[in-house]
Every structure is written in structure tokens, then in C-alpha cells.
Amino acid sequence: MAKKRKVVDAKRDKNGNITDVLLEGNKNFTSTEKALGMTKSGLIDLVVVKRKDKEHLRTRPDGKKGNNLDEMADD
Template sequence: MGKKVIDAKQDGKGNITAVKLSGNSSFTPVETAMGMADKGQIDNAHTVRPKNGTKAHLRTNPDNRKGNNLDEMAKD
């Protein structure tokens, strides 16, 4: 069983820069978390790589709940 994203940080432009994973006391850079998600080490998130060449990003898995989306986590 992998870790879960439980919190997020954003920069001044609203871009997610780091996430906190269950069992960790500090935040993990989003680039590191994307690698972990690709390896199946994060249960509730995945990496999105748009075909048009725009930058890849981390996204929580869909579940019809707004509160566990990274943008919502970063607001608190």
C-alpha cells in the first residue's frame, strides 16, 4: 500500500509546488511526488502528461469530492 496526498502548497501563481504525504512531517516537491506516483507509490494521485507538450502535473484521483483536490488542499 502506498502513501496518500494529504496536503498541498502552491506558489503565488497558484501552481502546486509541493505535497505532504501520509506519514511524512514535511512537504515533498511535486516533481518527486510525480515520480512516486508513476511508480505506484502514491495511492490517491497520478501524473497527467498532456499530449500537446504542456508541462506534466500531479492530480488526485477522481472521486466526486472537491475537498481532496490539490488546489483545495493548498487553500487551507
């Protein structure tokens, strides 16, 4: 199986929600909607978390704060 792609950056909207992620080796950001499907297919090294009726993407828990999507999206 191919190595899962890593997320190296993220963008958020004016409400603070993560909207896009940048995959290692890419120049353009990928929407979180597309990244969600790619994660479910095992292509991206993220975790899908279901809360109420919505699914979210998260980085794998490793005790490091700097590689969390919210931290990557800081201005």
C-alpha cells in the first residue's frame, strides 16, 4: 500500500473552521470535503471524527501541538 500523504498547512474561514488543507508535495490546497473522502480511502494521514451529524478531520494524536490543523491555520 502507498504511503499516506501528510498535511503540511491548513486554511480557515472567518468563523475559525478549517476549510482547506495543503498536502505534502502539492502547490494548491484541497477542500476539507475532498480531503475527508481521501482520508476515508486511506490516502491522507488524518483521522475522521464524527460529532453529532457531522464529520471532521483531525491529525493523529501524538502529543504535539504544532502539527494540529488549528495550529497550521494560524496567521
